[in-house]
Amino acid sequence: MMKTKIFRPEKRAVLIQGDQAVVEGALAAGVEFFAGYPITPASEIAEGFARELPKIGGKFLQMEDEIAGMAAVVGASLAGKKAITATSGPGFALKQENLGFATMVEAPVVVVNVQRVGPSTGLPTSPSQGDVMQARWGRNGDQEIIALAPASVTESYELTIKAVNLSEKFRQPVVLMLDEVIGHLREKIYLSTSDEIEIIDRKRPAADQDPDQYLPYQLTDDLIPPMADYGSGLKYHTSGLFHDQSGFPDGKNETAKLMQDRLHNKLHNNLDQIILYQKDIRKDDRVAVLSYGSAARTAISAVNTGRKDNLKAGWFKLQTIWPFAEKEVAELAAQVETIIVPELNQGQLIREVKRAAAGQAKVLGINSYAGELIKPEEIRALLEEVL
Amino acid sequence: MDFEKYLRMDKLPHIWCPGCGHGTILNSFIRAFAESDFDQDKTVVISGIGCSGRATGYLNFDTLHTTHGRAIAFATGVKMANPELNVIVMTGDGDGSAIGGNHLIHAARRNIDLTVILFNNQIYGMTGGQFSPMTPTGDLASTAPYGNIDQNFNLAELVAGAGGTFIARGATFDPRQLKKLYLAALKHKGFSFVESLSQCPVSYGRQNKAGDAVEMLKKQEEDTINFKKWQQLSTEEKKLKYPLGILKELDNPESEYTVRYQKIIEQVNNEGAL
Numbered sequence: 001m002m003k004t005k006i007f008r009p010e011k012r013a014v015l016i017q018g019d020q021a022v023v024e025g026a027l028a029a030g031v032e033f034f035a036g037y038p039i040t041p042a043s044e045i046a047e048g049f050a051r052e053l054p055k056i057g058g059k060f061l062q063m064e065d066e067i068a069g070m071a072a073v074v075g076a077s078l079a080g081k082k083a084i085t086a087t088s089g090p091g092f093a094l095k096q097e098n099l100g101f102a103t104m105v106e107a108p109v110v111v112v113n114v115q116r117v118g119p120s121t122g123l124p125t126s127p128s129q130g131d132v133m134q135a136r137w138g139r140n141g142d143q144e145i146i147a148l149a150p151a152s153v154t155e156s157y158e159l160t161i162k163a164v165n166l167s168e169k170f171r172q173p174v175v176l177m178l179d180e181v182i183g184h185l186r187e188k189i190y191l192s193t194s195d196e197i198e199i200i201d202r203k204r205p206a207a208d209q210d211p212d213q214y215l216p217y218q219l220t221d222d223l224i225p226p227m228a229d230y231g232s233g234l235k236y237h238t239s240g241l242f243h244d245q246s247g248f249p250d251g252k253n254e255t256a257k258l259m260q261d262r263l264h265n266k267l268h269n270n271l272d273q274i275i276l277y278q279k280d281i282r283k284d285d286r287v288a289v290l291s292y293g294s295a296a297r298t299a300i301s302a303v304n305t306g307r308k309d310n311l312k313a314g315w316f317k318l319q320t321i322w323p324f325a326e327k328e329v330a331e332l333a334a335q336v337e338t339i340i341v342p343e344l345n346q347g348q349l350i351r352e353v354k355r356a357a358a359g360q361a362k363v364l365g366i367n368s369y370a371g372e373l374i375k376p377e378e379i380r381a382l383l384e385e386v387l
Numbered sequence: 388m389d390f391e392k393y394l395r396m397d398k399l400p401h402i403w404c405p406g407c408g409h410g411t412i413l414n415s416f417i418r419a420f421a422e423s424d425f426d427q428d429k430t431v432v433i434s435g436i437g438c439s440g441r442a443t444g445y446l447n448f449d450t451l452h453t454t455h456g457r458a459i460a461f462a463t464g465v466k467m468a469n470p471e472l473n474v475i476v477m478t479g480d481g482d483g484s485a486i487g488g489n490h491l492i493h494a495a496r497r498n499i500d501l502t503v504i505l506f507n508n509q510i511y512g513m514t515g516g517q518f519s520p521m522t523p524t525g526d527l528a529s530t531a532p533y534g535n536i537d538q539n540f541n542l543a544e545l546v547a548g549a550g551g552t553f554i555a556r557g558a559t560f561d562p563r564q565l566k567k568l569y570l571a572a573l574k575h576k577g578f579s580f581v582e583s584l585s586q587c588p589v590s591y592g593r594q595n596k597a598g599d600a601v602e603m604l605k606k607q608e609e610d611t612i613n614f615k616k617w618q619q620l621s622t623e624e625k626k627l628k629y630p631l632g633i634l635k636e637l638d639n640p641e642s643e644y645t646v647r648y649q650k651i652i653e654q655v656n657n658e659g660a661l
């Protein structure tokens with residue numbers, strides 16, 4: 001066997017697309033495995049991994065469909081590798097069943113969805129944020145998901161690293177939601193050296209773990225069971241049926257309840273580590289523009305030009321869209337009179353904003369859902385109207 | 388020989404109905420594994436959903452009970468991620484040839500080193516007797532109450548045509564042959580596929596008045612013939628019998644998928660060194 005090389009990029013400036021930044025971020029975070037199926041506007045991610053992974057002894061697989069791509073990354077994760085797949089809306093729909101399986105068996109994996117306009121084949125080369133709810137509710141059953149949404153090429157790089165880290169830390173699939181604009185946008189970014197990056201590896205059982213005593217789904221204080229690689233001698237069972245600490249299904253309602261609650265709480269007890277956002281809200285701002293992904297670019301630029309004309313407006317950019325930043329948005333609603341939510345869909349995350357605002361602030365949407373970006377002037381016009 | 392170490396004794400008795408052929412397959416597999424030189428700790432057994440899919444729960448290995456039809460796709464990920472692992476797939480005829488048929492042919496095409504044991508009871512057992520792609524035309528099923536008009540696959544030929552390098556067929560009436568076939572399949576470096584005829588006296592047998600397990604096994608024996616003898620038959624006679632034994636064996640470890648990928652890794656790194 002060849003020894004795997006460790007990925008150590010020198011600190012360097014590069015001019016790359018968001019899709020390529022995902023590849024760079026994943027490699028920096030220790031990803032060694034990709035499996036997927038080509039689709040616009042995410043194919044550049046597959047192509048990047050096909051080129052780069054063999055260089056570090058990693059593996060690239062072009063599978064027969066997205067279902068298989070999702071299955072293969074979960075398999076690779078269980079075999080001990082950091083694994084990632086990438087797709088767009090139609091392929092994301094195909095991945096859902098096995099994404100639910102990953103949640104159930106607590107396999108750390110990252111799923112990238114470079115969104116395009118749907119439903120169906122839709123507009124393959126136009127941007128959209130139409131899969132926000134698909135990410136949250138696309139699978140059968142209640143379950144949490146972590147979803148991050150980069151708004152630039154730099155953020156595509158940084159949030160990919162974050163996504164890998166969160167997946168490893170919480171044994172939880174993480175979805176990275178780009179859109180066509182971010183995926184194809186070229187920007188100059190800095191790639192860090194590996195010692196500048198915090199890299200998190202999943203917690204594994206101790207080397208001297210007694211196989212007879214190993215509980216693959218042990219109820220630990222942090223609610224995250226140590227995970228053994230297949231082949232490490234601990235011989236455990238993994239199943240998409242609700243299972244007890246030993247990993248075996250017992251068909252009992254109490255077992256299902258315990259597991260449902262643990263899966264929920266392992267994230268909800270740690271929201272401070274998961275919910276990422278940036279904001280610029282001044283004390284006397286009366287309106288906040290709350291956005292994520294490519295819509296945030298327009299939002300921030302509209303607010304910044306508005307401020308030059310003394311508009312009392314601020315911006316709030318979510319980097320984590322799921323779990324939803326309920327507490328933070330409630331606080332924001334208590335602080336301002338109006339929250340404007342521009343989205344490239346018919347109004348998806350705004351439902352959560354309204355729920356969190358609970359009547360404390362007026363919540364207004366600006367929506368573009370046929371493949372065009374929202375213009376800063378549209379946001380400006382609404383800002384002037386409400387101020 | 389100590390067979391118990393390959394079973395999770397505390398998970399027995401199994402859930403299969405009395406007379407079900409799936410237990411015979413499991414038994415033959417364990418006997419084959421015990422004779423192989425495979426390391427139990429370096430072996431992963433992966434199944435889909437169905438009565439057959441439950442087999443992994445009783446086996447004392449790293450075991451993965453996946454979603455319906457996807458076992459081979461998960462297995463492909465496991466094997467590629469760590470080619471040192473022996474990866475075995477246990478799947479049903481519905482699981483492996485209907486919902487999972489695409490993964491089956493593509494894994495065969497890649498010639499990735501998986502050992503696939505397909506439990507063919509010609510029916511969807513777990514969900515109560517709907518027809519599968521392996522239910523013979525004319526048979527009854529809960530979703531074919533007037534007789535099945537679908538044609539069934541010749542799975543062994545399908546997988547051979549797709550590029551699998553070891554193809555065999557065995558049947559539960561002859562567990563000794565099944566064991567031999569599994570052992571040969573385990574040893575084969577490349578994609579190996581053993582179609583294992585099994586009997587389902589409950590979901591298939593009752594609707595088709597096939598009798599109990601003993602009668603079903605007798606019928607199995609009548610419907611099958613040794614591959615070498617089958618080859619001597621006329622074209623017309625061939626259609627009436629399923630050949631049993633090793634149907635195809637191409638020994639070319641260099642053509643195995645993880646071996647070929649490893650060559651790419653070496654090639655890329657040598658170019659880098661120049």
Ligand SMILES: Cc1ncc(C[n+]2csc(CCOP(=O)(O)OP(=O)(O)O)c2C)c(N)n1
Pocket residue numbers: 436437438439440455478479480481482483506508510511512513514519
């Ligand atoms: C996506 C999905 N579709 C359908 C089912 C329902 N289902 C469970 S097992 C099964 C058929 C199993 O038949 P087979 O693979 O022949 O195995 P057997 O039970 O006969 O051993 C079906 C349709 C499911 N679990 N998941």
Ligand code: SF4
Pocket residue numbers: 402403404406407408409438439508512513586587588589590591
């Ligand atoms: S339903 Fe059929 S296949 Fe399933 S356990 Fe019973 S006999 Fe076996």
